[in-house]
Structure formats: structure tokens, C-alpha cells
Amino acid sequence: MDQATTTQLSSDWPKGLRQVPFRLYQDAAVLIQEQKSLFEGPVWNFLCIEADIPAAGDWRATFIGRMPVVVVRTEDGSIAAFENRCLHRGALICFDNAGRGAKDFACVYHAWRYDLSGTLKSVAFRKGVNGRGGMPGDFRLEELQTRKLRIATISGVVFGTFSDLTPPIEDYLGPEATAALRRTASRPLQVIGRFTEVLPNNWKLYAENVRDTYHASLLHVFFATFRINRLTQGGGVSVSESGGCHVSTTLAPTDAVDRAYDGMRSVDDGLRLSDPSMLDAVDEHGDRVTQQILSVFPTFAMQRTYNVMGIRQFVPRGVDSTDLNWIYLGYADDPPDLRRKRLKQLNLAGPAGFVSMEDGCIGNFVERGAASAADAVSLLEMGGADAESQDTRATETAIRGFWKMWRRVMGQ
Amino acid sequence: MTALSAAETILRVAGLNAAYAAAIDDDRLEDWPAFFLDQCLYKITSADNIRDGNEAGIIYADSRAMLADRVLSIRRANVFERHSYRHIVGMPVAHASRDGIAAETPFVVVRTMRDGRMDLFVAGRYCDRLVDNGGRLQLRERVVICDSSRFDTLVAIPL
Numbered sequence: 001m002d003q004a005t006t007t008q009l010s011s012d013w014p015k016g017l018r019q020v021p022f023r024l025y026q027d028a029a030v031l032i033q034e035q036k037s038l039f040e041g042p043v044w045n046f047l048c049i050e051a052d053i054p055a056a057g058d059w060r061a062t063f064i065g066r067m068p069v070v071v072v073r074t075e076d077g078s079i080a081a082f083e084n085r086c087l088h089r090g091a092l093i094c095f096d097n098a099g100r101g102a103k104d105f106a107c108v109y110h111a112w113r114y115d116l117s118g119t120l121k122s123v124a125f126r127k128g129v130n131g132r133g134g135m136p137g138d139f140r141l142e143e144l145q146t147r148k149l150r151i152a153t154i155s156g157v158v159f160g161t162f163s164d165l166t167p168p169i170e171d172y173l174g175p176e177a178t179a180a181l182r183r184t185a186s187r188p189l190q191v192i193g194r195f196t197e198v199l200p201n202n203w204k205l206y207a208e209n210v211r212d213t214y215h216a217s218l219l220h221v222f223f224a225t226f227r228i229n230r231l232t233q234g235g236g237v238s239v240s241e242s243g244g245c246h247v248s249t250t251l252a253p254t255d256a257v258d259r260a261y262d263g264m265r266s267v268d269d270g271l272r273l274s275d276p277s278m279l280d281a282v283d284e285h286g287d288r289v290t291q292q293i294l295s296v297f298p299t300f301a302m303q304r305t306y307n308v309m310g311i312r313q314f315v316p317r318g319v320d321s322t323d324l325n326w327i328y329l330g331y332a333d334d335p336p337d338l339r340r341k342r343l344k345q346l347n348l349a350g351p352a353g354f355v356s357m358e359d360g361c362i363g364n365f366v367e368r369g370a371a372s373a374a375d376a377v378s379l380l381e382m383g384g385a386d387a388e389s390q391d392t393r394a395t396e397t398a399i400r401g402f403w404k405m406w407r408r409v410m411g412q
Numbered sequence: 413m414t415a416l417s418a419a420e421t422i423l424r425v426a427g428l429n430a431a432y433a434a435a436i437d438d439d440r441l442e443d444w445p446a447f448f449l450d451q452c453l454y455k456i457t458s459a460d461n462i463r464d465g466n467e468a469g470i471i472y473a474d475s476r477a478m479l480a481d482r483v484l485s486i487r488r489a490n491v492f493e494r495h496s497y498r499h500i501v502g503m504p505v506a507h508a509s510r511d512g513i514a515a516e517t518p519f520v521v522v523r524t525m526r527d528g529r530m531d532l533f534v535a536g537r538y539c540d541r542l543v544d545n546g547g548r549l550q551l552r553e554r555v556v557i558c559d560s561s562r563f564d565t566l567v568a569i570p571l
Contacts, residue, residue, distance in 0.1 A: 193468030221489035275477035360566035
């Protein structure tokens with residue numbers, strides 16, 4: 001990112017957090033700067049869950065922004081992660097999604113070999129063959145360093161950062177998101193499904209969507225009609241000090257008559273399920289929470305909706321394309337009837353979710369609506385101008401929090 | 413059920429598949445649940461999830477009523493851009509036994525969007541258990557195993 005582009009971003013930025021120029025979702029130069037300043041900057045990027053890599057040599061490939069990385073369980077039981085790029089010619093070191101029990105990693109191109117923590121250990125034919133060829137005398141293998149991430153694990157969820165300045169994970173999350181994550185991941189997690197939804201929009205439109213407590217009961221008819229999430233139900237939004245992380249909570253409805261949604265498209269009183277067993281949930285945490293979304297800046301969200309548990313990781317594939325990776329979760333010790341409830345309630349989430357499917361297309365509606373509006377702004381004025389915690393969800397405070405952190409790490 | 417010849421079995425399954433695909437592609441979604449028994453399993457998953465032993469699907473219904481609920485939700489609740497499918501369904505591999513028919517059928521779905529854009533949306537296979545219910549072949553189980561775990565934008569209409 002050159003100085004001219006940085007200056008240009010700053011000069012266009014409106015005062016406060018209430019307006020966001022559409023250009024920030026559209027400009028390829030912004031994504032390039034995000035890669036360096038944000039994804040590789042002072043943030044915790046989601047990598048995997050510990051259950052993905054239980055034993056030494058187990059690994060998964062994922063992404064930090066556009067950068068491919070590998071996360072590995074090493075021989076001593078710790079977790080390592082490194083850029084998935086051979087130091088020789090830049091090929092992927094691991095080219096599958098995941099593997100088990102590796103002893104080391106060898107690039108397929110020229111067999112350069114790395115240990116489980118990503119340190120280069122050997123170069124094929126370094127001395128040449130029959131006294132000819134080989135690396136020059138001043139070649140120093142130990143001077144070639146793979147880019148490695150610092151790891152933090154909380155309740156079995158693994159994050160990584162390239163920056164020494166990233167605060168400890170609990171400070172980064174703030175007390176409310178930390179408590180919510182610890183409660184959701186209170187027992188060993190098990191992956192029960194993995195799907196990817198290709199979102200035709202900039203990644204930040206999805207980062208905003210998971211923080212947008214205002215839209216849920218308006219866009220998603222299912223939420224409001226079945227009182228899974230209405231703004232009139234109890235709950236609120238907690239935003240971390242940095243703004244980057246949030247947790248929003250919706251409590252079970254009371255028996256009081258709720259007229260706030262009368263006449264709105266999102267409540268369809270004629271909608272009745274023939275098989276209501278899909279919504280037959282148990283209050284497994286004893287907290288009356290029907291829906292909880294927590295986000296960790298930049299690209300992680302964790303969801304509880306009734307008995308649905310899931311992680312969403314959103315990975316930019318380009319300025320207007322984002323992979324939304326859904327990781328459906330249960331507890332490893334789920335009794336069969338509870339597991340069945342999760343499988344049935346998962347109809348609410350994911351690419352075909354009764355609730356979630358609209359989020360798959362809404363970001364693209366923004367992309368298309370704002371196609372010729374690079375200099376116009378998106379408005380974020382619900383619930384004030386700052387990014388403080390609020391005891392209502394009729395607010396855009398968590399989205400303003402996202403931009404507060406975005407501006408800080410991007411130097412805006 | 414009475415024993416069927418191999419050719420007869422394949423023809424019956426192929427006939428059901430053709431009618432099933434036509435109901436979806438012609439936007440007669442209300443006819444879709446009737447291809448299943450009252451107690452059934454309909455699940456959309458992927459080859460990788462099957463390989464990894466992951467139970468969850470992006471759609472998971474264990475009754476015909478849940479399928480009807482999905483149609484109701486698509487018609488009345490969910491928001492998405494108008495689009496249609498064209499299922500091209502291959503020849504089934506089918507085996508009849510005393511318990512019914514086990515069949516596997518490859519398919520592709522081309523999706524056409526409101527603005528005319530067409531994409532190869534899904535390739536996969538139907539893994540089915542079918543029974544003769546009073547002379548009518550019905551699905552006890554249809555597990556839709558997509559070759560890919562990636563889906564563009566959203567999956568509203570069933571596969």
C-alpha cells in the first residue's frame with residue numbers, strides 16, 4: 001500500500017462512526033492494505049478448533065485473509081501455525097484441506113522439507129549430484145524462515161496472530177464475549193458438519209451482518225414469527241473496549257402480548273409448522289438464551305440458536321467474494337436425543353437455513369445497490385454514535401464497534 | 413413387495429426420479445413431499461461430510477411434514493431472488509430386496525437466475541431407500557450427497 005492511497009482513504013473518511021463510504025467495500029487497494037495492516041496485524045484470526053487436530057502431526061489448512069496457512073499439532077502437544085508457502089519457489093506446502101499423523105511436511109515441487117512447526121529442515125540435493133550442481137557455498141538453510149503465527153487457545157478454539165502487539169486473547173475478547181465463548185464451549189466440541197457458502201460480496205458486509213442486531217427480526221421472517229429473536233424480547237449487546245468483538249443475546253419471550261411487530265412483513269401469523277418438532281429445544285445452559293451471537297474481529301463468529309451451535313469463519317477470496325465456512329458443532333458427549341435436536345434445528349442455519357439463507361444474498365444486494373455509489377455512505381445511526389454496550393438490540397452499536405477497530409488497525 | 417426384475421426395478425426408480433425432478437423444476441414444490449413416506453429421512457450433505465462421518469446436513473428432515481414446512485417457508489417466509497433449477501438425472505443403480513429398493517442415481521442441477529444467468533449449481537448423487545406403498549413407489553430415505561461442500565449464495569429450492 002503506497003502513501004497516496006492511504007492518504008486518500010483518510011481524507012474521504014467522514015467524522016465519527018456513523019457513516020462508512022461504500023468505496024471501502026469496493027476498492028481492491030483496500031483489500032491489499034487490509035492484508036498487511038489488518039489480517040497480518042494486531043488481531044486474533046480464527047484457525048481451527050482443537051478437536052480438528054487432536055494428535056501429533058494432525059493438521060488443517062486455512063486462511064489469514066488471502067494468505068494460506070497450516071495449523072498443526074506438534075510432537076509436544078502444542079499447536080503451531082505457519083504460512084503455507086514453500087520458501088523455495090512459493091508453492092503450497094500442504095495442498096489438501098487437512099491430514100492426520102504427519103511426521104513432517106515436504107513440498108511436492110522440489111521436496112524441501114519442514115518440521116511440524118514449519119521450520120525448514122532440509123533441501124533436496126543441496127550438495128548436488130556426483131559433485132555437480134547443488135546450492136552455492138554461501139547458502140544458509142537456517143536463514144530461511146517460514147512466517148509463523150503466535151497461537152492462543154480459549155475453550156478449545158484456536159486463534160493465531162502475526163503481531164507481537166496483539167493483546168492476550170481474553171483481553172482482546174473482553175469479559176462478556178469471553179464468558180459467552182467459555183459457556184458455549186463448556187464441554188469438548190465435536191464437528192458434526194462443514195459447509196461453505198460462497199458470498200458474492202465483500203467480507204466486511206458479512207462482518208457487519210453478524211453484528212447487526214437491528215436486521216435479524218426484520219429480514220428473517222422465521223425469527224420474528226416464531227419468536228426466536230424479536231427486538232422486544234430481553235437481551236442486549238456487549239461490545240468490547242476495542243469495538244472489534246461483541247456478544248448479542250436474545251432471551252426467551254415472556255407470555256406478554258407483543259404488538260410491536262403488528263403489520264410488519266416479518267411476522268406471518270398464518271405461518272404454522274406441521275411438524276413443530278424442529279423447534280423443540282431444550283434450555284441446555286439454563287440461561288433462557290434463545291439466540292446468542294459472538295464475534296471476534298476480524299472474521300469469526302460463534303452462534304447459539306436454541307440447540308444449534310456453530311462457528312462461522314469468513315474468508316475474503318477477492319474484493320467482492322467471500323467464503324463463509326460453516327462449522328456445525330455438537331458436544332462430544334451429546335446424548336442421542338439432544339444430537340437429533342441439533343440436526344433438526346440446524347435447518348435454521350447454514351446455506352439453506354430458514355433464518356440464515358437471507359444473509360447469503362443480502363450482502364450482494366448491497367454490492368449491486370451501491371455499485372455506482374463509491375463516494376456515498378452507508379448509515380449506521382441506530383442507537384447513537386458510539387460503540388458502547390447497550391441493553392437493547394435496536395441498535396447498530398456493534399457494527400460501529402467493528403469500524404472503530406477497523407479504523408485503528410488500518411491507521412485511519 | 414413382490415420380486416421385480418432388474419429392468420423393472422430400474423425403470424420404476426427412474427420414473428420416480430423423473431417425476432420428482434419435474435415437480436421441483438416446474439415449481440410444483442407442493443407436490444414434492446408426496447414422494448416421501450410420512451416417516452422418512454431427507455438430507456442434503458456432501459461427499460466430504462460423508463467421508464468424515466459428519467451427521468449434519470444443510471437440510472435435514474425426518475418427516476414428510478417437515479418437508480411440507482420447508483415448502484411453506486420457501487413460499488411465505490424466505491427472501492431470495494427468483495430462480496429455477498433444471499435437474500438432469502442419470503440412470504439409477506438399483507437393487508430390490510424383500511425390504512424394498514436401494515438405489516443410487518447421479519444428477520446435476522443447472523440454476524437459472526432471474527436475470528438469465530445460468531450456473532452449474534450442484535453435481536451429486538441420490539442415495540435412496542424406496543418402498544412400494546400400495547403400488548406406489550415412495551422414498552423412505554433420500555440422502556443427497558453433493559460432490560462439493562461449497563454452495564453459491566444460498567440453497568432455497570430442494571435438490
